[in-house]
Amino acid sequence: MIIRKLTAYFVLIVFLTIPFQAYGTPSGFEGGVNNEYLYEEMVFVSGKPMKFSGELAISEGGRGDTETITYKYNLTGDDSTVKTKLTRSVTFSTNYNNRNDKGQVIGQTTLSKYSEKIEIGEDKYELEDFQFSKSDVIDKRPASDFYSGNFEGRKYYTINRDEGQVIVTISGGDVGYNNFWGSTETQIINYYITSNRKVTDEEGNQETVSWEGSAKVQVSDSLTKKLVYSENEATLSSFDGGYIRTTNREMVSRYDYDMPKIQNGIIDSKKRSSGKVNLSAEMVPKVERLVVPKFRDVKGHWAEEYITKLYSLDVFDESQTFFTPEIPMTRAEFIKGVIRACDIRPTVEQTSTARTSRRKQPPETSPFKDVKVEDKNYQYIKEGLEKGIMTGVSSVYFKPNDPLTRAEAVTVLIRALGFGNRAPNPGYYTYFSDDDKIPSWAKDSVYVAREIGILEGDSYNKFNPDKIMTRAEASAMLIRFLEFLEKDLQQDYRENIILYN
Template sequence: MRKLVVAVLTIYMLGMTAAAAPGYEPGISGEATSKKGEFKYQEVVFVSGEPILLEGTLKVSEDSRGTKATLEYELSNTAKNAKLSRKVVYLNSESSNSLGNQTTYASSLDPKYTETIQIGSDSYKLAEYLFTRSGLTDDKSIIKYLVSDWNGSKLYSKNDGAGEVKIDFTTSMVGYNNYWSSTETAFHKYSIAYRYKSSVTDTTFKEAVGTVEYAVSDSVIKNMEYINNDPKDISFKGGYVLKEGQENIVSYIYDLPDLSKTNPENSRKKGRDSFRTNTVPVQTRTFAPVIKDVPDNYWAAEDIKKMVSMDIVSVQNSSYFMPRSFMSRGEFAKAIVKACDISLEDAAKKRLKSYNPTFIDVEKNHPYYDYIEIAAKMGVMAGTSSTRFSPDEYLTKAQAAAIIVRAMGLEEASDASSTKTAFRDDSSVAAWAKKPVNVAHRMGIISANSYNEIEPNRLLTRAESSVMLNQFIRYLQFDIRKEYREKIINFGR
């Protein structure tokens, strides 16, 4: 399988791929090379007073416990006659809370770092490097949220002490990770002091200061694409292909002194630039079941076909979907678990068979037993009482919205109103449902009818559930990324 591009900000992301590069420099890594642990890599440097894009390789190695990561960079830019060689070791630690859903991370720097940059006839050697980082992940079963901050400084000696470049940096990073997508975006702020001597007889440095705002974003998305079959004489018209690809984006704004001028501080180089890398998507075919009672022009046909092709919602009774029949709580538990690829560890799955059932009305031979147990144990769905799940009870629109919002961990965190909604039938929305209904509506998972009624107590049909689940998946794919990428990568402008 083709390895995906991975940005160099992912040591703290749970479930990271093997290609993840645990670094904190403002660059992006790409496809793996033929050498073990080595990746293509790009980074912009500003030590010379202008942005220079360097390209090359990054080699990553970690100890068996994951507490020590060694990164080795070899980069160049032939047109600028520039080269960079860097080796740095990060020391990492983590700690989980008593509930096990949150983990804090910390990183420090091994003092045995080396870095040299050659640009034309000028050389820059890293003389001092200060660095500290802390981070937190919050695991909400179907999604992990991530924040991290790091800061420090780098002091370079230019031409064996003839000058200095000091870079003070602060970085804030936010991210999330779910089955359908993951995004990490880091916003770096640099204050760069260029210290120079006007002549060889000067005994003290003069200083010119510049600033750089630098955003790096790494995003992975799984997307479903329908492909028609060209031959007419074939057993199925077409089918869905699950495509997984990755995009890395770098965007930066700079305001730097023009070091070629007599008075660099009063002569500025200002600009903005960006670049990105993309992977060739990895493709997986899904099943192409026949659905006899859902014609192509049915209002929910596309949503139903997607859900059935992934067995999120199943056909019943010999290829009949029965779109107007109601969705049960048990079937919705299965749909949520499958849609979000929620799973317990393999050992825990095996133990499900030996445990006593959580609910007295869901025996081990129940068709949705495993899904209900997983949903309950992961906090995605609760029973209708402490002992009953009521798997055959039908689901209302408000109940489905509350399940999704709770699983996302947004019920408490959101600033949506918990006392009222903006819908005409607000009085029909139970007190417990007002906030999740507001949140689900903002997320685009549920919508009101043409009379601005949200109809919270209406039983969901299997067709309506398919639409809601597809909207939920779309949110996990695309909509959530806007908050974590577009607003930051564009510097809020």
């Protein structure tokens, strides 16, 4: 558990590691943004757009397949001419139904506790009822989890206890992904607001004043890891420099609103107040130094940067001083590299530990005749097979030391992403000039890999499916794969939605 105690207007955030929630997710369903110090959101309950800011506390917990998360807000409005205060506490409970046969999880979220009070000038708004329901489907792929959901809700506020009511209807959806290299969740929230309030004129007559408004919020929370090379400032050193892995988290939000025109408490029925408000917040980056590669045969090589990056990330763990970039990459080496690049190692380690602890169980049998259980790459090959990333050349032979072809490499990467089904219906053309040479089992993967930018043809626009990949070429393809996980997914799940929706 990590606890940060902060002074007024600072944020207290409590994080626990629990399934599906250990990544960036916008706080609540209010469209607000926060960093370690400050939370901000727009409030429309009075009919006038107002920015509130202050403290946010987040606590998470869970047991079994159920997760709970509580948000507690203590905010004030940014308009110093008006007395304002907002206190809110909401607890969401999510139950996860694991469909292991489908590789998917269904999450069902409900609201278990709520309270909210808003003071704006002389008016007090109190939340009397809050109904909320949300459901997500999470597609668990080896390289990344992808999810999408929908939600509906309704808030019912009283105004000064008995002067009227405000009803806020909420609808929308979320999309997101989560992998070792980052995570992004983007929510699109639609608010429809109705207010009915009794007012007394100067002569003591009562009438009901009503208004309607709406707001659309697009809020995104992104966590990304990047590799940055840092030169060694010292001249007389055993190494020139090395890579730094920086973890950045940023939240952005855009409110588009259409509210009534209110002046001195009087609603202008002929005019509206419309506008946009953008909010953003960044966390302090986390910095990690990585191990320094010392290969003697990659200096000046066209793939030097790719090779050194992968070694720094422990994707390659050669202890020798020579990488031999121009020799063929083997099938066993590649599946090991992909699994390490996707950070599936914890599963491998747990499997290995469980295997050694089950002394009374029958000896484990390898699924392949040419890969022994004692082989140093056995757990990676087994993991690749169980997750559907890489199969054998037959039902009983894996051929671990055979050289890797381009068709095999691309197929493994697309299977790791789970994108094979994104290819068109059979009968399509991949646009490579040697399309007729691409084997049928690799064609879907080749098409998708080109579409998402991790594959290019040669100067003659040939894919060369049967060409043996060198260790240097395989390194370059792995880096493009990692860059897709790092950059392209964020672009699709954040910028493409918020900027173009």
